[in-house]
Amino acid sequence: MKRREFLKLSAILGAGTAAPGFLTGCSPPPLPGTGAVETSPTVCNICFWRCAGTVYQENGEPWKVVGNPEDLHSMGRLCTRGTGGLGSYLDPDRLRQPMLRVERNGRQTFQPVSWDEALDFIAERMRGIAEQHGEDRLCLFSHGVGGSHFRKLLASFGSRGYAQPSFAQCRGPRDVGFALTFGEGVGSPDRTDMEHSRCIVLIGSHLGENLHNGQVQTWIQALEKQATVITVDPRFSVAAGKSKHWLPIRPGTDMALLLAWMHVLINEGLYDADYIARYATGFEQLAAHVQPFSPEWAFLETGISAAKIRETAREMAHHAPASLVHPGRHVTWYGDDTQRSRAIAILNALLGSWGRKGGFYNQEKVDLPDYPTPEAPKPRSDWQAVVQKDFPLAPSGITNAIIDASIGPDAFFKGWFVYGTNLPFTIPDSARNLEAAAQSLDLFVVIDTMPAEITGYADVVLPECTYLERIDPIRNSPERNPSLAVSMPAFEPRHETKPAWWMAKQLAERLDLGRYFPWDDYAEVVDWQLQQVGSSLEEMQRLGVKNFPRTTPMYFTPGQSVEFFTESGKIELYSAMLAGFGQDPMPVYTRPERPEPGYFHLNYGRAPAHTFGRTINNPQLFELMPENAVWVNPLVANELGLNSGDYVRLKNQDGVISNRVRVRVTERIRPDSVYIVHGFGHTDARQRLAAGRGADDNGLMTRILVDPIMGGTGMRGNFVTLISEEYTA
Amino acid sequence: MIRYGMVIDTQLCIGCGDCVVACKTENKLPAGLNRDWVVEATRGRYPDLTTEFRSERCNHCSHATCVHTCPTGASHLWKDTNIVLVDPGKCTGCKACIAACPYDARLIMTPDGYIDKCTFCHHRVEKGEDPACVSSCPTHCMHFGILDEPSSAVSRLLASRQQKVLLDETGNQPNVYYLI
């Protein structure tokens, strides 16, 4: 910086003053790392994977974030987004101070206020809700580690309402489906033992584009060891490009393929008979159930040849039990998602991969005690029984059900805290309901680092500092190896931002709940917890990560008797529980709707440069991928006269029209589908980079296929057509 | 002369761009400038397709046309290696080297105006570390080392796998190899 100013000045003052500078040659910019370098440990929070890393500063300037080599969870490497983590700190468009909605000249605007004003306002409204409706009427939507502080606050207040979009909009069905089968979910991080797999089946999984760091790395390790990968996807995904078999399935027919695979495994006697006999129940019913679903039958549904179905089934069986049918992650597709996840679970059971090397391993985490605080009061009602009575099998909060239960004068919920999740871009077709909820609610608090569409609904916006400026709860993820990681603030919070723990504690004190937060600084909690397991904050400040030895076996031992956490204590191929709730005890196939002529299946997915819509405005990641593009097969492009780089708008079956988006003509997509990366098309002008760039898939999802078992929102039943757009730069 | 090179496994690369972000942060590049980039090459027709991802940068060519073209000696080789550097104190900004590079690997540093490029992170190599891009890659698909040393990881990979370089026909003798 200095040098540059000097040059400019010398250019003005003429050669006389410039001479000393340039006659000796300009001093080249100093090489990185030759100044005063400082480091501090961090745990990345750009996505939920939470890889441990180190933040570097040079001469007091932020420099870089790199992986912590000791971290087995991330194998010492950050992903693209983690490497670009500094961008979240540097982003000039961050929220800077608390804001309160006020009425001015008949128009509502946000007014910057002091923290005291904002917090007093919230505390007063919370009291009001408690008096008028009861203290159990608050709810927290959360995505991100700091949400736990607010969860604690609400619990101590008397409210347990809680939901993460990662359940009903993402991985809920697979966890329910697996729990119904094996008695346990897949968990997060996923308990897939891919580095030992010999055969991996990916169904609509965006592994590689979806940069779940540790998981991608173990998958790559499998590739390196020449494992067979079978990818089922209407799109030639990155994973498909690395697969031995790509099955370009007709969208929505995955269940037919899964049933046919079961059919082959059972009818050809390729399943793990010993494993099934020892651990499973309901095999007879299953065997009878899958008889009609021959590969020939499935071909007509899926477009995958019977020979290919047989070949791949045999290949899976050949490598079993180190054969993993990956449960996927975002699986809220067609409304029968829990059943499809059940089918995947059953397939894994037939291959004997659950609890086996190369399949699903047993996770372990550090036994870390909680900081001692008084027990939270017993809530006066069971909110799930009220709000989610239609979905008794849902173990977690269903965002969309909660939104419905927040609309109108008689609604159950009266106050919302929304932490780190941009609901209108997360929950399909939610704009109208969010609007209605916002009208009904007495309190609507948004806590975030960035202005986003959700902040537009709020009464109060609380600006949080980024993970690089705060201490977060200890990372103690269930994994192969138990380990702890601690994130220390590398920088002072910018502007007037504060960490979530501070906000929660301040509110608690205003509500006479200070006893639940009996410390001054959250660092004390972290230190206390670390002391209980033989470490300390001081040690972790140095190490960042501490690994602990495993104490339980990672896999079932041969012949081991295992008690599964299901009703029967066995793997339930036939689910009596589902039957009891009036659902199909075994998965059945329903033919999906087909698009009208001129319309295409709207497929969507992830890109490695971004975490949903949350990072688009991060300058370092924006630079990598500033917009999305709609993938169109050349046959379609020809017919419509479209070229790569042209702009179009997408119009869905209900007439909803997207923002304009560039076309990418590519062979990598089926002619009956289009594809866009999720998270773009922001409308909030305060995100100056992201606003108006690309199209938002979420807004086009007006046809939602609700999962009758767990209440998830199936998003893949939507069709779009392309409207040409004159390019106006 | 020590010949450093990279060996990048296109079979494992997922095109995530971590190498690009890592280069930018490590080397403090201004926004909008890139020393490396990722190319996705798709061949074939649906449904018979292959894709290949390549992380690309300066090839630190053995026949470095950029160095030959530089009129001032600003483009030079680092010590006794093939690592091509630019000395901003000698660079006039004539841009001949940019025109001379068939890979378009060079860039104009803004706002200063001198020419910049991938340095193979020689400031790290000097300390025995891998370049920033190599050591950030989450798929571990990039390797760096001395090509003429038969025991180096890069040499062993080249000995054991099929490979290619980019634009061999230009005669630049690039030193970034792609395993295919």
Place this chain on the structure above:
Amino acid sequence: MLEELLVTVRSNPKIDPSLGIWSWEIPAYLFMGGLTAGIMLFASLMVLLARDEEFPFVARKLPIWAPIVLSVGMLFLFLDLSHKLYVWRFYTSFQPSSPMSWGSWILLLVYPVSILLAACTLRQGYPWLGRLVDRFAIGKGIVDFSCRHRATVAQWGLVLAVFLGFYTGILLSAFSARPFWNTGFLAPLFLVSGMSAAAALVLLGTRNEHERHTFTRIDIVLITIKLALIALLLVNLATGSGVQIEASQMVFGGEFAIPFWVFFIIPGVMLPLILEYWELKGRRRAWMFISPVLALYGGYMLRHLTVDLGQTSSYLNYVNAFDPALLDLLR
């Protein structure tokens, strides 16, 4: 089908989406360089062939334009530099493998020779200037010196002119990385074009019928050669490697077709040729100054298009998956 896509956006200014490091400055510099070469070549020949009287304009009035045109050209070169304060670095080393280094040193020789070549013509060509120069001891000394060694200066002038003319082409053709430039026909083409431009200058300046007539004939020959060289260049490319074939195609279709044919070949080459031919046939009109102006224009356009075509032709064919212009938001 091959789809090669930049999945991380590349938007290095002046390099992406296609090379555009050189706009008008370098073509103008190359044109001025070529023109200088042509002027010096004709001026030296007059001296060496002792045709002063026969071609008064070329012998007496033209030479002073060499250092002037060259200075303007070098100013353009300077304007193009993106790290201007370091321009002196051209002269702290000599890089034998770099045409540009050769060029900058050649220019350093050309300069004094062009001045000496002009000096001796001042008293006759521009008496007022001659008197002015003679007033200063150094000026008078230089003029006297140049007249004493007129033949030697002219020999040097001839050699350096050819070097300079060739160099303006070699500068580009040495770039093996740019298919359109990478052909041996560029150097002679630029030399001939430089001479043709100088001839056009003569046609604009001379009042002597014999001189005009002769130089019209010379120019017709030069333009014809130029046309042939352009054709050969295109044929050479069209029969070359894949990327060169692609490069040659650029002038037959696509964004360069119209500029090449409509704005260069027709007005800058064909029209002057036809007009000068008419003139030779004695159909002289008052507006005949147009043909040399067009020829000069053609001389510049040749360089401009060559520079542009070369920059656009590439071994790589990558396109950005996303709009690179969006990165401007960050700058």
